[in-house]
Amino acid sequence: MKRVWSIGIIRGLIFQLFGTGIGVIFFTTIRTILGLGWKTEPTIVVGGLFGAIFFLIGLGAFTDWWRAALGQEVLEPHEAHKFNGIRRYFEFTLDHKVIGIQYGVLSMILLSVGGSLALIFRVELASSGLQILNFVQFNTLVGLHGMVLIISILTGISAVSNYLIPLLIGADDMAFPRLNAFSFWIAIPASLILLSAMFFGGFETGWTAYPPLSVRGPMGIQMFFLGVYFAGWSSILGSLNLITTILKMRSPGMKMFRLPILTWSVLATSIMALTATQLIGLSFQLVMFERLLGMGFFTPSEGGNPVLFQHLFWFYSHPAVYIFILPGLGIISELLPVFVRKPLFGYKWVAMSSLAIALTSFLVWGHHMFTAGIEEYLRVPFMYSTLLVAVPTGVKFFSWVATLWQGKARFPVPMLFTLGAIIVFLMGGLTGPPAGTVSTDLHLHDTYFIVGHFHDTMFGGFVFPIFAAIYYWYPKITGRKLNETLGKIHFYLMTPSFLLMTFGQMRIGLLGMRRRIADYDPNLGFDSTHLLITIGGFLIAISVLVFFVNLIRSAKKGEIAEGNIWNSRSPEWSLLPSPAPINNYENREFRVVGNPYDYGLTGSKYVELIKSEEIKNEVES
Amino acid sequence: MKHIAIVTVLVALLTIVTNYFLLSVGLLPVEASTQATIIDKLFNTHFFIISFLFSLISVFMIYSLIVFRNKKGQDEDGKFVTGSTKLEILWTIIPLATVISFSYLGAKSLAETRIINPQAMTINVTASQWAWSFEYPDFEITSNTLYLPVDNQVNLQMTSLDVIHSFWVPEFRVKQDVLPGENLVKELRFTPSIIGDYTLMCAELCGGAHAYMNSPVKVVSEADFQSWVDLESKADDLNPVQKGEKLVKNNGCIGCHTLDGSASVGPTWLGLSGSEKSLMDGEKIIVDDKYLMSSILNPNQDIVQNFSPNIMPSIYADLFSKEELEDIIAFINSLH
Ligand SMILES: [Cu+2]
Numbered sequence: 001m002k003r004v005w006s007i008g009i010i011r012g013l014i015f016q017l018f019g020t021g022i023g024v025i026f027f028t029t030i031r032t033i034l035g036l037g038w039k040t041e042p043t044i045v046v047g048g049l050f051g052a053i054f055f056l057i058g059l060g061a062f063t064d065w066w067r068a069a070l071g072q073e074v075l076e077p078h079e080a081h082k083f084n085g086i087r088r089y090f091e092f093t094l095d096h097k098v099i100g101i102q103y104g105v106l107s108m109i110l111l112s113v114g115g116s117l118a119l120i121f122r123v124e125l126a127s128s129g130l131q132i133l134n135f136v137q138f139n140t141l142v143g144l145h146g147m148v149l150i151i152s153i154l155t156g157i158s159a160v161s162n163y164l165i166p167l168l169i170g171a172d173d174m175a176f177p178r179l180n181a182f183s184f185w186i187a188i189p190a191s192l193i194l195l196s197a198m199f200f201g202g203f204e205t206g207w208t209a210y211p212p213l214s215v216r217g218p219m220g221i222q223m224f225f226l227g228v229y230f231a232g233w234s235s236i237l238g239s240l241n242l243i244t245t246i247l248k249m250r251s252p253g254m255k256m257f258r259l260p261i262l263t264w265s266v267l268a269t270s271i272m273a274l275t276a277t278q279l280i281g282l283s284f285q286l287v288m289f290e291r292l293l294g295m296g297f298f299t300p301s302e303g304g305n306p307v308l309f310q311h312l313f314w315f316y317s318h319p320a321v322y323i324f325i326l327p328g329l330g331i332i333s334e335l336l337p338v339f340v341r342k343p344l345f346g347y348k349w350v351a352m353s354s355l356a357i358a359l360t361s362f363l364v365w366g367h368h369m370f371t372a373g374i375e376e377y378l379r380v381p382f383m384y385s386t387l388l389v390a391v392p393t394g395v396k397f398f399s400w401v402a403t404l405w406q407g408k409a410r411f412p413v414p415m416l417f418t419l420g421a422i423i424v425f426l427m428g429g430l431t432g433p434p435a436g437t438v439s440t441d442l443h444l445h446d447t448y449f450i451v452g453h454f455h456d457t458m459f460g461g462f463v464f465p466i467f468a469a470i471y472y473w474y475p476k477i478t479g480r481k482l483n484e485t486l487g488k489i490h491f492y493l494m495t496p497s498f499l500l501m502t503f504g505q506m507r508i509g510l511l512g513m514r515r516r517i518a519d520y521d522p523n524l525g526f527d528s529t530h531l532l533i534t535i536g537g538f539l540i541a542i543s544v545l546v547f548f549v550n551l552i553r554s555a556k557k558g559e560i561a562e563g564n565i566w567n568s569r570s571p572e573w574s575l576l577p578s579p580a581p582i583n584n585y586e587n588r589e590f591r592v593v594g595n596p597y598d599y600g601l602t603g604s605k606y607v608e609l610i611k612s613e614e615i616k617n618e619v620e621s
Numbered sequence: 622m623k624h625i626a627i628v629t630v631l632v633a634l635l636t637i638v639t640n641y642f643l644l645s646v647g648l649l650p651v652e653a654s655t656q657a658t659i660i661d662k663l664f665n666t667h668f669f670i671i672s673f674l675f676s677l678i679s680v681f682m683i684y685s686l687i688v689f690r691n692k693k694g695q696d697e698d699g700k701f702v703t704g705s706t707k708l709e710i711l712w713t714i715i716p717l718a719t720v721i722s723f724s725y726l727g728a729k730s731l732a733e734t735r736i737i738n739p740q741a742m743t744i745n746v747t748a749s750q751w752a753w754s755f756e757y758p759d760f761e762i763t764s765n766t767l768y769l770p771v772d773n774q775v776n777l778q779m780t781s782l783d784v785i786h787s788f789w790v791p792e793f794r795v796k797q798d799v800l801p802g803e804n805l806v807k808e809l810r811f812t813p814s815i816i817g818d819y820t821l822m823c824a825e826l827c828g829g830a831h832a833y834m835n836s837p838v839k840v841v842s843e844a845d846f847q848s849w850v851d852l853e854s855k856a857d858d859l860n861p862v863q864k865g866e867k868l869v870k871n872n873g874c875i876g877c878h879t880l881d882g883s884a885s886v887g888p889t890w891l892g893l894s895g896s897e898k899s900l901m902d903g904e905k906i907i908v909d910d911k912y913l914m915s916s917i918l919n920p921n922q923d924i925v926q927n928f929s930p931n932i933m934p935s936i937y938a939d940l941f942s943k944e945e946l947e948d949i950i951a952f953i954n955s956l957h
Contacts, residue, residue: 135829135886204828212801213784213828216931300802306785307800341691342699349709371787371796371824373807380728387720387727391713398712399704401681407699408691419686426678434667437727439660439734443649443794446787446824510648512791514824517832521820600698 008091009188012059016189019054023047041219042292044200048226052189060092061182077177092185094177097580099184100163101477103155104470106184108548110152110191115541117145121518126534128522136218138518140202147194147207147224150320151231153462155187157327158238160469161266163477165242167572168260170251170607172584175244183238186230194227206516208317211298211309214287222291225284232281235323239270246270251571251585252610253592257348260570260596265330268354269323272361276319283312310372314365321454322361325461326354329396329425331469332418336400337597338568339415340407344597345399353399356392364389370438371445379438386436393429397422413487414566417468420495425460427499428453431506446516449509452502459498467547474551475565476572479579480558486550493543501536504529569596569606628684635676643668653792653819653840655812656734660794663730670719734795734811741774741810748779748786748799749934750827751834751886752873762853763871767821767838769813770846777809782873782936787825790838798825813840829886829932830876865952868945877933880956887933888925894954899926913950917941 004010027046028038056062064074077094088098089105121141124133133141162180166173174180197203201218214221246267250259286297287309296302298309337344344350366374366382400422409415431453434440444450467490475481508526520526564573572580575588590607598604644665652658691697744767745756756763769775779788779799788809789796797809823834841849859867869875877887894908901924906912915922920933941949 135832139826139828139831204826206826208826210785210826213826216784217828300800300805305802305805307805340699341697343701343703345702346704346709349704372798373800373805380724380731383727383731384721384724387724388717390720391716394716395709395713397678398708401678401685402702402704402708404682404685404689406689406702407685408689408695408697409686410691419682422682423679426675430671430675433670433723434664437663437667437723437730439656439727439730440663440667442734442796443660443664443791445796446789507648510650512650512822514789514822516826519832521835595703598701598703600701 007087008059010090012055012185012188015058016051016055016192019058020047020051022054023050026050041222044219045222045226045288045292048193048196048223052186052193052226052230055189056182056185059185061185063092064178077173092181094173094181095582096162096166096174096177096180097477097582097584099174099180100159100161102159102184103162103187104159106187106191107152107156107159107466108551110148110155111544112548113195114145114148114152115544117141117148119537119541121145122534122537124518125520126531127527128520128530130519133518135518136202136204139204139206139516140198140220142516143203143206143209143224144195144197147228148191149458150207150324151187151191151194151228153324153458154231154235155184156462156466157266157269157324158184158234160262160327160331160466161242161270162238164473164572165245165263165266166249166584167476167576167580168263168570169246169249169254170571170585170590171245171249172586174241175249176241179237180241183234183241186237187234190227190230190234192227193223193230197221197223197227208313209284209287210313211287211290211304211306212300215290215299219291222288225288228284229281232277235273236277239273242266242270243274251590251592251607255592257351258592258594258596258606259351260334261344261347261350262327262330262334264351265326265333265354268358269326272319272323272326272358276316276323276362278316279312280316280320283309283316286312307369307372307374310369311365311374314368315362318365318368319358319361321457322357325425325457326357328421328461328465330354331465332400332421332425333396334570335414335418335468335472336403336407337599338566339412339418340404340409341599342403342407343595343599343601345402345405346395347595347597349395350399353392353395356395357389360385360389360392367436367441370441383436383438387433390429390433397426397429412471412566413482413484413491414468414472416488416491417464417471420491421460421464421468423460424456424464424495424498427502428456428458428460431456444509446514447509448505448513448515451515452505452509455498455502455505459502470551472566474554475558475561476576476578476580478555478558479561480554480556481561481565482554482558483550486546486553490543490547490550493546494540497536497539497543501533501540504533504536569599571607575607575609624684624688628680631680631684632673632676635680636673639672639675640669643672650791651815652794653790653813653815653817654794655814657792657794658814659730659733663726666723666726670723737810738774738812741776742770743776743778746777746779746788746799747782748788748823748834749782749873750784750876751823751830752876753821753823753834753836754871754873755836757850760850760854762850763867764853765836765871767836768846768849769838769840770843771813771816771840773843774810774812778806779809780806783934784827785825786823786827786834788821789824790819790821792819796824816840816842834876861948861951862955864945865948865950865955868941868949869952872937872940874949888928890953890956892957894956900924901926901928901930910950910954913953914946917946917949 024043024047027043068074083091089102121138124131197220200220200223203221203224204217205214246263289295290297296304298304298306333344333350363385366378367386370379435444471482471487508529513526561578571590575590589610591610593608594604594606596606649661652661743758747754754765755767781799781801783801786799787796788799793811795811797807817840819838821836821838823831877885879885879889880891882889882891896908897905898908899905918938920935921930924930
């Protein structure tokens with residue numbers, strides 16, 4: 001019992017349970033004192049809120065800050081390695097590599113949950129008529145599928161950036177290790193609260209939660225709001241940490257234009273996440289207040305305006321799309337040169353295109369609202385800005401193609417996923433402009449065409465790249481390679497199934513299939529295509545299952561990865577053993593002496609170890 | 622240079638093939654309005670650009686992967702080229718120009734779809750969970766089927782009683798959300814161009830039976846439209862049951878209540894009057910006119926067992942006159 005209690009995550013979960021109870025009792029007491037009776041909805045909100053905070057207390061997330069506030073001594077982060085082995089993954093651990101893996105595991109769990117939710121409603125949609133679900137269940141599944149996967153993506157990119165950024169730039173950890181651990185751990189109660197929406201009656205609004213619909217209807221929506229709200233904290237604090245780390249903790253000689261290119265996209269993503277996430281948090285909070293306190297922000301009969309919500313919501317949720325994909329595009333740019341043995345074409349342009357995408361992404365939110373009844377004079381400017389995004393995105397595509405041109409490509413699994421990412425993202429990119437010009441979007445808006453389009457961008461910009469990244473860096477984490485054959489099965493099963501799924505979606509969308517409907521008219525003739533989409537979805541799930549088997553199996557049985565297995569120039573492969581040592585480059589400090597991607601230039605080096613005398617000199621001077 | 626020449630030819634060929642394919646598989650539904658024709662023109666331009674860019678990127682990619690790849694037994698580096706400012710500027714400027722001209726085309730297309738005909742017939746559209754109702758102010762007709770005379774522009778003035786809905790008939794292409802709120806009445810204009818039957822679908826998730834929020838749309842010749850108007854205008858001679866039937870069909874009641882005994886969002890009306898009902902609070906009542914009246918006016922007062930409160934709208938006290946309510950009850954009473 002004591003041993004179980006000493007495990008941080010378990011303590012946290014028990015605390016969350018009790019905290020929720022305390023919140024409920026606390027709130028009910030106050031209501032009783034005020035002479036009010038029981039009211040479920042505000043009570044569960046207060047319970048959820050208490051639960052999340054108690055989780056963090058129970059885990060020990062506040063312990064060090066509390067001690068510091070009292071003037072007591074706290075350990076330096078790099079001395080604070082309290083736990084070893086598997087155990088550290090279940091604790092409030094400060095090492096960025098551990099946190100990266102924690103994020104990664106959470107992301108993969110959420111990916112499975114979110115994907116499974118989709119499988120359920122895909123069974124319902126496989127033929128017309130209502131078979132296994134009722135309307136509320138269907139809508140809840142659709143909404144949770146969206147939001148759970150969004151959080152899976154957010155934690156997935158945090159996994160990549162937390163694990164890799166310090167290794168890529170030669171830092172010994174993130175700038176604020178405690179804040180880093182805090183950002184991860186808050187995502188756990190957030191995910192639990194989000195999923196609990198299912199048990200409080202579900203919600204009917206999809207992930208977009210538009211009022212007035214979200215102001216009415218089942219109260220599961222409150223748990224949805226609360227979960228997203230906490231996940232937003234994770235995102236904001238995490239990006240703050242990354243920006244500081246990238247700007248302040250680079251190795252000697254690593255000028256901004258010598259950063260590994262992934263760092264640039266993480267920087268761009270973090271700038272967006274730091275400045276936009278507040279808007280979704282606040283817009284959801286306003287609806288929460290509207291439900292709880294009767295403040296009519298968005299209800300016309302009470303002087304509110306429902307379109308206002310959509311502006312606030314999309315002001316985050318459009319940049320969010322680029323938050324999701326930029327790190328993935330960075331992974332593509334990072335891996336291509338390694339596998340074609342050729343420099344990244346136009347490094348500076350690729351780096352700047354990330355910033356350009358980040359900037360323009362703030363100007364285009366209105367394109368989600370072309371049919372919403374926004375002011376007439378807004379639609380055309382938003383169309384111009386929306387199509388403008390094609391320019392920096394084009395620069396990326398052309399640079400990748402130019403990198404491939406005359407490159408000596410080889411095709412291990414990470415490269416396959418990188419190429420798959422480019423093709424799938426191309427499909428997403430090409431299907432964007434028809435939805436970007438207003439008059440054609442009047443037809444496409446809220447149809448399966450959009451569903452197909454954004455699944456292409458999400459898979460091309462996140463799912464394929466993150467798989468590439470995992471196949472590529474897994475040996476750095478475990479010291480063992482993932483199995484190539486299973487990897488190839490994964491790839492060759494997933495890619496065609498995925499294309500089948502999204503082409504099917506776009507086809508029926510153009511012909512008149514609306515989004516988010518539990519049933520469709522058999523006379524439309526969509527049954528067979530829907531069946532194919534469902535089959536595609538299940539095949540993807542099977543391929544991911546193969547991947548999970550590979551992940552687990554290879555940790556013990558995989559081929560040992562010795563040395564620089566990919567023959568990469570970047571420091572984590574060329575200088576560090578696998579698995580990466582606990583204090584990163586301690587005693588292996590390096591300086592940057594060349595460009596990161598000068599493959600094919602004989603005798604050139606990117607990084608070089610600083611000799612120990614030199615370090616002493618530097619310290620003395 | 623040889624490679625570039627081959628690739629150029631391949632790109633051109635693939636562009637033609639892809640574009641032909643996209644145009645011939647029938648990607649879009651019938652063009653049944655003038656607006657659809659305009660919009661499809663822009664779609665076709667999009668399809669061409671898509672074909673070209675798809676071919677450009679994929680041919681270059683696949684060609685280099687096949688031709689330049691690292692052959693078995695080799696272990697070579699690729700050619701050392703770090704970039705080319707000229708090329709980068711080129712593939713920034715050309716897309717930029719394309720994008721701007723495309724936006725211009727898009728704006729022009731939008732403007733064309735929105736040309737106003739001052740003689741357009743106005744129809745007031747009311748959406749509610751989960752039904753549509755159409756009022757023709759010129760003829761004092763209300764209907765739950767949208768009748769439209771062919772080749773005449775209509776001007777829909779749309780509002781919602783509860784949440785956001787969206788007006789969409791795929792064959793007409795244009796779509797417009799329908800918002801609640803007196804100051805947020807939205808306008809949609811289009812000109813149906815082909816006689817036929819279509820379906821209006823709600824395109825914005827509106828909860829519950831969103832999937833079934835459809836209404837028939839009939840585009841008819843002007844003569845047929847006139848005879849429909851004449852027929853409907855005689856509605857005054859109807860008996861109370863018939864009047865009640867029209868009222869419940871036009872006001873969305875049968876979006877939630879069925880007339881045939883099957884289950885839906887709300888209880889069925891078949892055999893309702895005179896039956897014994899269990900309420901949520903455990904009470905049992907016999908359904909009479911008084912109960913029916915209070916169920917319509919204050920839906921949250923007595924909740925039928927196995928159904929939830931707050932689903933049936935509480936707006937009918939303002940919407941109906943006393944006579945109309947009596948007609949509705951007469952209609953419900955007639956269902957056995
Ligand atoms: Cu609707």
